[in-house]
Amino acid sequence: MDTPDVSKLRVQDDDGVGSEATTAPSVEKIQQLLKTKDDTSRFVGLALLKSVLDNSPELQKEKGVIVSLWNSISPKFLDRLLRTGSQSGSDQKNSRDMLDLAVAVVHTFAVLLPDDAKQDTKLLGRIPRLAKAVLHSSKETTGVIIETLLTLVSIPDGAKSFANLDAEDWTSSIEIAPEHPHVLTIFIWAWERGTAGLEDERSREAMRTKIDSGIQSFVSSFIGTDATSLLEFISHILRNLNESLIPQSPKWLGSVAKLVRNLSTNRPTAASRSAYTNCAAALLVTYPQSTPQVLFLDKKDAPKPFSYLFINLILIELRATLPSLLEKLNDLDYPRTSQRLASALEILTAFIGQLIVWTEELDNPKPGTDPTNLWLKIPPELVLKLSRSIVETLSVVMEYLRDRWDASVAGAQGLHPEARTSNAHTDFGSRKTLAWDSKDESAATDAFILSAIRAIAIWLRDDDGDVLRKEGAGLMDMFMELYQSSSTSSQLNGLDYRLPILAAVEGVLQTSKGIEAFNSHNGWRILADDMLRILNESATPNALLRETDLTRRTWITPVLQIVAESETSTPEDWMSVVTAVAAYDVPVIQGQQRLLDFLTDVLQLAATLIANAGPGMKQRYVHSISAIRGIAEQIKSLVKERNGTAVELDDIISTLDS
Numbered sequence: 001m002d003t004p005d006v007s008k009l010r011v012q013d014d015d016g017v018g019s020e021a022t023t024a025p026s027v028e029k030i031q032q033l034l035k036t037k038d039d040t041s042r043f044v045g046l047a048l049l050k051s052v053l054d055n056s057p058e059l060q061k062e063k064g065v066i067v068s069l070w071n072s073i074s075p076k077f078l079d080r081l082l083r084t085g086s087q088s089g090s091d092q093k094n095s096r097d098m099l100d101l102a103v104a105v106v107h108t109f110a111v112l113l114p115d116d117a118k119q120d121t122k123l124l125g126r127i128p129r130l131a132k133a134v135l136h137s138s139k140e141t142t143g144v145i146i147e148t149l150l151t152l153v154s155i156p157d158g159a160k161s162f163a164n165l166d167a168e169d170w171t172s173s174i175e176i177a178p179e180h181p182h183v184l185t186i187f188i189w190a191w192e193r194g195t196a197g198l199e200d201e202r203s204r205e206a207m208r209t210k211i212d213s214g215i216q217s218f219v220s221s222f223i224g225t226d227a228t229s230l231l232e233f234i235s236h237i238l239r240n241l242n243e244s245l246i247p248q249s250p251k252w253l254g255s256v257a258k259l260v261r262n263l264s265t266n267r268p269t270a271a272s273r274s275a276y277t278n279c280a281a282a283l284l285v286t287y288p289q290s291t292p293q294v295l296f297l298d299k300k301d302a303p304k305p306f307s308y309l310f311i312n313l314i315l316i317e318l319r320a321t322l323p324s325l326l327e328k329l330n331d332l333d334y335p336r337t338s339q340r341l342a343s344a345l346e347i348l349t350a351f352i353g354q355l356i357v358w359t360e361e362l363d364n365p366k367p368g369t370d371p372t373n374l375w376l377k378i379p380p381e382l383v384l385k386l387s388r389s390i391v392e393t394l395s396v397v398m399e400y401l402r403d404r405w406d407a408s409v410a411g412a413q414g415l416h417p418e419a420r421t422s423n424a425h426t427d428f429g430s431r432k433t434l435a436w437d438s439k440d441e442s443a444a445t446d447a448f449i450l451s452a453i454r455a456i457a458i459w460l461r462d463d464d465g466d467v468l469r470k471e472g473a474g475l476m477d478m479f480m481e482l483y484q485s486s487s488t489s490s491q492l493n494g495l496d497y498r499l500p501i502l503a504a505v506e507g508v509l510q511t512s513k514g515i516e517a518f519n520s521h522n523g524w525r526i527l528a529d530d531m532l533r534i535l536n537e538s539a540t541p542n543a544l545l546r547e548t549d550l551t552r553r554t555w556i557t558p559v560l561q562i563v564a565e566s567e568t569s570t571p572e573d574w575m576s577v578v579t580a581v582a583a584y585d586v587p588v589i590q591g592q593q594r595l596l597d598f599l600t601d602v603l604q605l606a607a608t609l610i611a612n613a614g615p616g617m618k619q620r621y622v623h624s625i626s627a628i629r630g631i632a633e634q635i636k637s638l639v640k641e642r643n644g645t646a647v648e649l650d651d652i653i654s655t656l657d658s
Contacts, residue, residue: 027069031045031068032045034049034072034073039080043081046101046102047101049073050101050104063114070109078102078105078106081102082129083129096138099133099136099141100137100141103130103141107147127153127162130152131149131162131173132172133145134146135172135175142176142180147182149162153186153193156196159193160193160195162186162190163194163195164194167210170210170214178222184229187214188237191245192240192241195207196242207245211237211245212250215247216250216252218234219252226272228271230259231263231278231279235279238282246286249290253287253290253294256283259276261306261310263275264310273317277343277344278343280347281342282343292350296376298377305376307378308382311347311351315390315393319393321341322399325337326400326403326404339447343451345451346455348390352458355376355383358376391463391468394455394459395467395471398456398468398472398475401452401475405477408442409443444495447493450500453497453500453504456468457504459507460472460503460504460506460508469508469511470513470514473517476505480521480522480523483501485497499555502527502552502559505518506559506562509562509566515566524574528574531577532577534598535553535581535599537549538553538595538599539585554594554597557598557601557604560605561608564605565612568612569612569613569614570614570617572617574609575613577606578610578624578628586599589635597645600645600652607652607656608655610625610655610656611658625656628656632653633653635649636649636650
């Protein structure tokens with residue numbers, strides 16, 4: 001870049017009047033002072049430069065001049081001022097003055113430099129010294145340092161530079177975080193944006209260890225405070241950080257759970273409720289095995305255990321907010337509200353899962369286990385009371401889902417899809433004219449909807465009550481449309497509804513109303529098509545299936561089996577499953593018990609369809625029946641020991657023979 005002609009600069013005096021003849025040389029003089037080798041002259045030059053820039057709005061707009069002035073400053077001299085100012089000594093005032101001036105100058109240029117110049121290491125290279133200086137600066141200068149670091153870490157290389165600091169160099173910033181919440185934002189940007197280029201496992205492991213240590217230091221710094229901002233910080237990190245960088249088996253988990261417990265039982269404000277709800281949900285999702293035991297831990301003989309009080313708070317929050325949520329879809333704070341409610345539902349889902357396990361342990365204790373020593377200690381009368389409250393809350397959740405879905409796809413409760421006769425064409429695609437929904441995202445892309453279905457699903461599948469199951473049957477159209485969208489669309493922002501919907505439908509199908517709703521909304525075709533798709537993928541040699549796909553193939557056949565057994569006569573169009581299974585080419589299976597179990601379940605489903613078919617239909621499918629029997633014999637030969645799979649295959653062969 002060419003050096004601008006500073007002799008023609010017009011800089012305002014303190015009274016705002018420009019004087020080219022008297023002030024222009026002062027800019028040249030500043031550059032001369034900055035370029036000398038004498039530290040005293042450099043210091044004077046920096047002081048003059050700061051004063052001139054602060055009082056010259058017109059000069060601040062001259063980007064070329066700003067770059068020229070920045071190039072006149074020695075980065076080593078700036079570092080020396082920052083280092084000297086960060087040391088305690090006899091001349092405390094002079095040291096503090098050096099630090100204040102160096103910080104002010106760096107901050108000024110961090111704001112004024114053009115974007116391309118901010119990428120230079122001359123500016124970003126000051127990050128380590130700034131990070132160390134916060135503990136030794138005045139309150140005012142500390143604020144300026146934080147503002148400067150915020151500006152610098154917003155630049156990708158700046159975020160990387162801060163993330164690559166030694167863990168000890170983070171300590172100073174972490175210690176002041178309780179008084180300066182923006183420090184948390186600095187770490188969020190550094191950890192999320194500054195770690196993107198870590199490719200090898202050793203680098204990722206080193207960064208994961210540093211982040212683990214950093215969070216532990218944050219927890220220590222926030223002891224004695226309500227820790228609201230810290231809990232929001234931890235929940236944000238756990239939800240957004242690269243999965244490979246999330247600490248494994250962290251030692252701070254119990255301490256954070258204790259902060260959640262303390263905050264939730266001490267008259268929390270709205271901000272506090274959001275913080276402990278989001279953080280508790282993030283911990284339960286990230287560490288599902290270890291979090292429940294520290295979060296829901298109850299004291300023995302407590303009149304009202306913490307887990308009971310905590311879940312009641314969550315249930316009250318849901319029942320109080322959901323009835324008026326629909327009218328707030330387009331409010332500015334809806335994303336925060338939706339996130340908080342989604343977190344509340346994730347907590348409820350995790351607790352219901354633990355309650356089921358706890359109940360099973362009480363009913364069928366393991367040998368040598370004392371049921372009174374289980375970590376979840378809720379008296380039977382409170383369990384009953386809590387169960388009624390959960391049912392009431394889930395009923396409210398289902399009512400909201402019905403209203404939200406109707407508003408999203410039809411515009412009026414119960415309006416048949418055929419009434420959606422015309423489209424409105426917008427920049428975001430075509431939508432039905434009767435639909436009404438959030439202007440920013442549809443119901444299908446709202447993470448709250450997924451969390452709601454998860455909570456409903458685990459209760460419907462494992463609770464024996466028919467009241468909620470019948471209410472769930474009223475959501476079957478939504479379940480099937482979301483399931484189909486998850487299978488065929490990439491427009492759901494990464495949300496996959498299939499597993500929770502399978503669990504919910506399995507519970508709903510325990511009622512005749514559920515069977516009727518499933519058949520009315522094309523459930524058989526949607527789920528059978530997905531099952532056959534999984535079957536074909538499983539036949540591919542060395543197929544790389546995700547864990548969710550492996551789980552789905554385990555869950556999907558029992559759901560279809562329930563429906564198949566409910567029919568006294570197999571419908572003709574369902575026999576397409578029999579034809580597809582008969583044409584299946586069994587792959588080479590070595591030690592893949594889960595695949596053997598899935599294939600056995602598919603054969604069992606085909607056998608049920610055949611057994612319930614009329615005589616004429618059986619005659620038409622005689623070749624398919626023979627082929628399926630051959631597949632059953634082939635799979636049976638792959639079972640190495642006499643186990644449940646082998647017995648089931650014998651039953652299938654016997655059914656087909658009969």
